[in-house]
Amino acid sequence: MHKQHLVSAVVLSSALIALVTGCGMNKSGESAAAHSLRAKTAHVVYRRTTLDGSPESTKAADVSEKPVVYGMRKFPYPYQAMLAISSDADSETLRKFNLVHEFINTTQMTPLGRGLGLDFADSFFMYNGNDEPGYVDIDHEPMSDELSYFKGVSDKPYAASVLNHYMHVGWIDTMHTYGDFSRVNQNTTLFNRTLAQQAIRALKENGDTITVWTDHGNKSNVDNFGAYGKAPFYDYEQGANPSSVYYHTDLTIPYGVDFVWPDVSSDEVGMKSVIYPLMLPDGRRVWGFWRYTNSGYNQQGDPEWNWTPYHLTDQLSAAHLAQLEKAHDYCVIAQHLSGTVYSGVLGKSAVSALSRLAVQDHEGHILVTRTSRLLQYNVTQQYVSYDVTNDNGTAYIHIRSILDPVLGAHVPTLAEVRGLTFYTSDPARTVIEIGDTPIASRYIEDHPSDGEHPSVEIQWYPVDTTNYAEAEPCVA
Numbered sequence: 211m212h213k214q215h216l217v218s219a220v221v222l223s224s225a226l227i228a229l230v231t232g233c234g235m236n237k238s239g240e241s242a243a244a245h246s247l248r249a250k251t252a253h254v255v256y257r258r259t260t261l262d263g264s265p266e267s268t269k270a271a272d273v274s275e276k277p278v279v280y281g282m283r284k285f286p287y288p289y290q291a292m293l294a295i296s297s298d299a300d301s302e303t304l305r306k307f308n309l310v311h312e313f314i315n316t317t318q319m320t321p322l323g324r325g326l327g328l329d330f331a332d333s334f335f336m337y338n339g340n341d342e343p344g345y346v347d348i349d350h351e352p353m354s355d356e357l358s359y360f361k362g363v364s365d366k367p368y369a370a371s372v373l374n375h376y377m378h379v380g381w382i383d384t385m386h387t388y389g390d391f392s393r394v395n396q397n398t399t400l401f402n403r404t405l406a407q408q409a410i411r412a413l414k415e416n417g418d419t420i421t422v423w424t425d426h427g428n429k430s431n432v433d434n435f436g437a438y439g440k441a442p443f444y445d446y447e448q449g450a451n452p453s454s455v456y457y458h459t460d461l462t463i464p465y466g467v468d469f470v471w472p473d474v475s476s477d478e479v480g481m482k483s484v485i486y487p488l489m490l491p492d493g494r495r496v497w498g499f500w501r502y503t504n505s506g507y508n509q510q511g512d513p514e515w516n517w518t519p520y521h522l523t524d525q526l527s528a529a530h531l532a533q534l535e536k537a538h539d540y541c542v543i544a545q546h547l548s549g550t551v552y553s554g555v556l557g558k559s560a561v562s563a564l565s566r567l568a569v570q571d572h573e574g575h576i577l578v579t580r581t582s583r584l585l586q587y588n589v590t591q592q593y594v595s596y597d598v599t600n601d602n603g604t605a606y607i608h609i610r611s612i613l614d615p616v617l618g619a620h621v622p623t624l625a626e627v628r629g630l631t632f633y634t635s636d637p638a639r640t641v642i643e644i645g646d647t648p649i650a651s652r653y654i655e656d657h658p659s660d661g662e663h664p665s666v667e668i669q670w671y672p673v674d675t676t677n678y679a680e681a682e683p684c685v686a
């Protein structure tokens with residue numbers, strides 16, 4: 211499965227590129243929230259609950275005066291599809307991490323070209339228990355310097371401070387398991403439950419919120435748990451087995467992990483929905499999700515992985531992007547953006563693939579966002595429950611609940627409904643509420659017709675192009 215370290219695939223041919231780790235902070239560039247030009251005043255709710263926003267349900271005596279809510283648009287206006295890049299932390303160093311994020315997230319000039327200004331969040335390790343030979347970065351950087359929160363499997367911080375920083379600012383949203391525990395001898399491991407306890411304690415103490423887990427590595431990575439029971443191959447995955455010394459999901463899931471990518475391949479680029487209920491061996495329920503990991507399967511049935519920077523141009527081909535848009539699909543691209551020992555980190559074809567994707571985002575076709583936001587939106591879009599009432603020539607959309615079949619039905623927070631977009635005949639006279647409380651007007655955007663209808667949106671997250679890159683003494 212995804213066992214080989216990508217450091218073996220070294221590209222030596224490229225011209226040397228000056229490396230900049232971007233220690234300079236620019237906290238002032240944060241995008242200001244766009245404000246709705248139209249004030250929405252409080253009102254008396256006329257409680258005429260209806261099942262949905264269909265025209266019948268808003269029928270009344272004075273039809274011409276009443277806005278009609280037609281239903282939801284699948285994605286925030288004007289986008290036709292939504293895509294996240296989910297990059298595994300294998301062979302990550304701070305040097306590579308900063309180079310990749312300055313290029314993808316900011317709009318500054320970088321060694322890879324003008325920054326793309328896309329919303330992209332990465333993954334990270336808490337520990338490094340890898341004893342495989344080879345280098346993790348240029349200048350013969352040893353595997354022991356791979357980016358991790360603690361040094362090795364100790365309780366001594368390594369990159370803890372800068373990783374906390376990136377979790378807080380949104381450049382990291384995914385835990386790529388507790389660590390890189392891949393060993394040459396796959397019958398051995400350095401993982402144990404105490405390490406999970408120590409990790410959760412540290413994350414909580416620093417206010418680090420992580421909602422996404424992706425499985426990693428070879429059979430030494432016994433803390434994996436997403437695919438246990440799927441096939442005999444996955445017997446090594448002991449993280450959710452209550453009778454195992456490697457059991458940890460009783461800590462990890464309550465900590466806040468809602469979404470899990472098990473070590474399972476997919477050659478589907480886009481899907482109507484990328485989430486599915488996943489029952490763990492200990493009875494806990496989480497959302498599983500699909501990532502696009504391989505172009506197809508060979509004659510033996512093995513995946514033809516295409517999740518390295520060398521294949522990014524195939525993953526993000528113009529045909530794939532057009533297909534996503536046409537089908538109104540979700541897509542999570544699996545990658546290993548820091549997986550190479552190449553001074554530029556991303557080669558020319560990877561840079562042009564990302565640039566091609568950025569054009570789709572900037573032109574309003576494909577909304578590129580971080581994995582955690584895509585997955586949350588997918589749940590909300592699929593399971594939101596609302597009704598529409600009318601009063602005095604205004605339509606009120608009452609968001610009642612997220613009927614989440616995995617984590618439980620609940621009244622959503624504002625963060626959980628960001629991006630929801632409703633078609634209406636008159637955005638100026640359509641109010642969106644959570645329950646019976648209007649959402650603040652600064653979070654509401656009105657849109658002209660997209661060919662179907664005009665719409666009103668709970669504003670999607672403004673892109674934050676701040677350069678958050680930081681250097682850390684003694685961290686490679």
Ligand SMILES: [Zn+2]
Pocket residue numbers: 212298299300386425426427
């Ligand atoms: Zn991995």
